[in-house]
Amino acid sequence: MLASAPMRGTTSPPPQLNKGLAPYQPLPWQVAPWKDKSPVLLLTGSAGGGKSRLAAEKLHAFCLKYPGAFALLVRKTRVSMTKGSILFLKETVIGPDPLVSHLESKDYFRYRNGSILAYIGLENDDQRERLKSIGPKGGVDMVWGEEPNELEEADHNALLARMRGKAAPWHQIMYTCNPDAPTHWIYRRLIVGGQATVYYSQATDNPHNPADYVATLNTLTGVEALRLAGGQWVQATGLVYADQWADPGNVTEDAEYVAGGGSVLWSVDDGYTGKQDPTTGYYTADSHPRVFGLYQLRHDGTICRFAESYAVGVLSEQHIDQVLTLPYPSPEYAVVDKSAAELKGRLHAKSIYTRNSPPSVMESIKEFRRALAPDVNGRRRFLVHPRCQHFRSEMASYRIDPVTQVPIKQFDHGPDEARYLVWALRYES
8 A cells, every 4th residue: 555645744743652762753744654564664765764774773672672682774785785774773772771782793783581582694595594593493573674675576575585583463574765766676566566555755844954065955857856856756867778668669559460461580599488477567676587579570661569477387388389280370480599409490390480689788789779770760669569568578677787787587488589580680671
């Protein structure tokens, strides 16, 4: 469910909570999420709203109230917590409380009532494996996930599986983050999918910010301004086809198959493993589905992607048969990843001629960009029918690593097979 926006116009101060050596006076908007016992709690909105302070205080208070509790602070990288949230917990939230000891060598705070507040990173398989056994008998009572937009959806699933502590009659995973792309699993699953109770806040809701902080946020531009200042879940930066792809620009009913309108072609990216999110129906970031893109090369050179077939856990010959049953003509040929020998053999057995994928990823990306972008007359050569939902989602999620400047191997399956085809047709304009 979506909670209401931050409360305003409160005439009396909110009650003081966590009355210890480091007392906590919540902001008006923080009172409702403080009391909220939902299984998953998402605190989002603009930077500077007080999300992290609330989560840290609630985690600490939980350990104080429920003897023997096991609480957990997680972030993608362990090192990023040392001078941030861990220091904040130690110096601001817990303070010089003699009831709490910090055992830095063991990565946790120990409370005199038997509670533990541990912290871990989840940046590799070894650390994820450690999560499976963390806590008394593998059980966790409360989690604070800091910057969860860095976490994989699989990390969230692993945390859900650990929420079986017995110290309190309720469990909770709290996430605190600024907005990311609307294609992110947090937005798709927790917000749109309704799997979390969500509270929004703004920098203006936090009077503890420096006087010039809001003014500084307002100097931001572009996507950062919309996210960090406006608190909006808008499209990410760094997309592979950010400057060329436009939905609805490239997405139009005009891409529908037209009988006699041109040759039917297939383009295929092989894969097998993965799963779909049960709420959104889209494939998770670590999935590798096999993708068949169905295209029509129009007489004027326009490439129309009019249908698609994504599948995991399906043998190639079965998948080919499924695509052949669609109400369209068989293809003149299929463009296939040159390394997918078994798939090409299955296609040949169905009398479908194949052509290889391009030798260079980056050169074929350049060619695909040219096909996507409007020319001097505003015409886009590559069009997509709105029914191609998986492809559209991937085009809005396929990103370049800002450090290596190499495309990240996530959500690249449809975009890959599309560039295969565009490369094969690069001289047929």
